[in-house]
Amino acid sequence: MSAPTQTFDLVIAANRLPVDRVVGPDGDVSWRTSPGGLVTAMESVMRSREGAWVGWAGESGDAPEPFVQSDMYLRPVAMSEEDVAHYYEGCSNGTLWPIYHDVIVPATFHRFWFTAYERVNRRFAEAICEVAAEGATVWVHDYQLQLVPAMVRELRPDVRIGWFNHIPFPPVELFAQLPWRRALLEGLLGADYLGFQRVADAQNFVRACRQLLGLPTKGDTISVSRGANARRVRASAVPISIDFVGLQELARMPETQARAKEIRESLGNPDTLLLGIDRLDYTKGIGHRIKAYGELLEEGKVAPPREIFVQVATPSRERVAAYRDLRQEIEGEVGRLNGDHSVIGSAAVQYLHHAYPRDEMAALYLAADVLLVTPLRDGMNLVAKEYVTCRHDEGGALVLSEFTGAFHELHQAFVCNPHDIEGLKQTIMRAIETPDKDKRRLMRAMRRRVADHDVQRWAHRFLENLSHAPERPGTSKAQHEDRP
Ligand code: G6P
Numbered sequence: 001m002s003a004p005t006q007t008f009d010l011v012i013a014a015n016r017l018p019v020d021r022v023v024g025p026d027g028d029v030s031w032r033t034s035p036g037g038l039v040t041a042m043e044s045v046m047r048s049r050e051g052a053w054v055g056w057a058g059e060s061g062d063a064p065e066p067f068v069q070s071d072m073y074l075r076p077v078a079m080s081e082e083d084v085a086h087y088y089e090g091c092s093n094g095t096l097w098p099i100y101h102d103v104i105v106p107a108t109f110h111r112f113w114f115t116a117y118e119r120v121n122r123r124f125a126e127a128i129c130e131v132a133a134e135g136a137t138v139w140v141h142d143y144q145l146q147l148v149p150a151m152v153r154e155l156r157p158d159v160r161i162g163w164f165n166h167i168p169f170p171p172v173e174l175f176a177q178l179p180w181r182r183a184l185l186e187g188l189l190g191a192d193y194l195g196f197q198r199v200a201d202a203q204n205f206v207r208a209c210r211q212l213l214g215l216p217t218k219g220d221t222i223s224v225s226r227g228a229n230a231r232r233v234r235a236s237a238v239p240i241s242i243d244f245v246g247l248q249e250l251a252r253m254p255e256t257q258a259r260a261k262e263i264r265e266s267l268g269n270p271d272t273l274l275l276g277i278d279r280l281d282y283t284k285g286i287g288h289r290i291k292a293y294g295e296l297l298e299e300g301k302v303a304p305p306r307e308i309f310v311q312v313a314t315p316s317r318e319r320v321a322a323y324r325d326l327r328q329e330i331e332g333e334v335g336r337l338n339g340d341h342s343v344i345g346s347a348a349v350q351y352l353h354h355a356y357p358r359d360e361m362a363a364l365y366l367a368a369d370v371l372l373v374t375p376l377r378d379g380m381n382l383v384a385k386e387y388v389t390c391r392h393d394e395g396g397a398l399v400l401s402e403f404t405g406a407f408h409e410l411h412q413a414f415v416c417n418p419h420d421i422e423g424l425k426q427t428i429m430r431a432i433e434t435p436d437k438d439k440r441r442l443m444r445a446m447r448r449r450v451a452d453h454d455v456q457r458w459a460h461r462f463l464e465n466l467s468h469a470p471e472r473p474g475t476s477k478a479q480h481e482d483r484p
Pocket of ligand 1: 015
């Protein structure tokens with residue numbers, strides 16, 4: 001008889017587990033905690049309670065046995081080749097991702113993709129219920145798992161369920177295109193509390209419930225059913241952040257500073273080093289950025305070796321057609337610009353199609369005079385917050401698209417509309433030319449904001465909102481206060 005499964009007071013569920021598989025020289029497999037802010041935030045909330053994390057280990061086939069890593073119990077969920085193709089690449093990233101990001105590329109609808117989405121969401125819900133203790137708090141993350149809240153509620157009415165959306169929630173006119181719009185809304189309404197990046201995202205959700213499900217809403221609260229089973233669900237904004245203290249510490253290390261200096265030297269110590277760091281995704285506006293920079297090169301406003309632009313493009317979702325097309329387009333453009341504008345010993349654009357470890361990223365941020373963050377749509381954009389965090393010297397300048405969640409917090413950035421190429425060019429030039437003392441003032445204010453609103457605070461706020469979520473039938477708790 002197998003040993004009874006351990007149960008936990010806090011269960012996190014996200015599509016991915018926070019670990020990377022490492023194969024040693026003798027073929028032995030081990031796991032390394034991935035260095036994301038989400039893990040740091042969860043570690044901070046799990047210090048006070050026993051926690052488990054349910055997620056996919058990143059490869060198709062049988063799931064590894066549950067294991068403990070960084071004091072967290074990890075419960076892998078299996079995914080077959082077909083699940084990866086239909087649930088992950090298909091429904092999550094070929095249907096939902098484009099609809100939730102303003103249809104920058106067309107969305108594809110396949111009924112068999114949604115069937116796989118339901119199947120995998122159910123598998124997650126069952127795994128969650130297996131490890132959740134009586135009365136546990138269950139925190140579900142992101143667009144890949146929108147059916148999970150209702151599935152968990154049905155299996156386990158005793159647990160409290162929250163969901164956080166890391167990406168935007170679309171306006172009802174776009175959301176309404178989804179053939180499965182009703183199932184998705186009903187799935188989410190299984191939660192007690194729903195967190196979003198921006199106020200507008202939460203409002204879009206509430207409006208969708210009102211218009212597409214005909215549910216009564218009042219402010220940020222939706223009434224799900226009437227009579228004895230009446231339940232209210234609250235949807236509000238709790239913008240995510242990063243581990244300010246941990247990342248700043250890394251940026252302050254002498255090794256990181258020495259590496260930043262070395263990076264600048266290896267690029268010929270330019271007057272201005274411009275940097276872009278993005279997942280290679282069509283939402284990031286990399287093409288618009290390169291177009292604007294190309295015109296500045298054309299006009300002689302920037303030129304290597306005086307100005308150098310480094311673009312790091314982290315490989316992503318490479319089996320999805322739109323991502324393959326994007327890579328081809330970007331690499332073609334970079335090649336053309338370099339052919340036209342590079343000089344011997346100095347490329348106009350240094351393009352790096354790699355993922356870098358955290359310490360190298362921190363060094364790049366420290367080395368860069370201007371960071372270009374130009375998404376066409378982005379739930380938050382943590383790269384912007386990481387840059388600000390690393391600049392303990394108060395140097396650097398941030399060019400930031402108004403279509404990011406970060407724009408709503410980092411008011412002192414050089415703000416741009418990436419669709420307006422002329423405006424983007426002017427903003428880039430302003431970021432280069434503004435006197436250092438003025439830029440330091442702007443950077444100082446942005447750093448204060450991120451220091452005060454770090455990822456630990458975000459996680460605590462989310463969990464507090466969840467614990468104060470409107471009472472359930474049969475409970476006598478007074479009506480919740482409104483927590484911003
Ligand atoms: C976004 C999503 C995450 C996702 C990440 C990387 O940030 O909000 O849920 O994990 O992109 O994408 P991937 O498809 O590689 O997990």
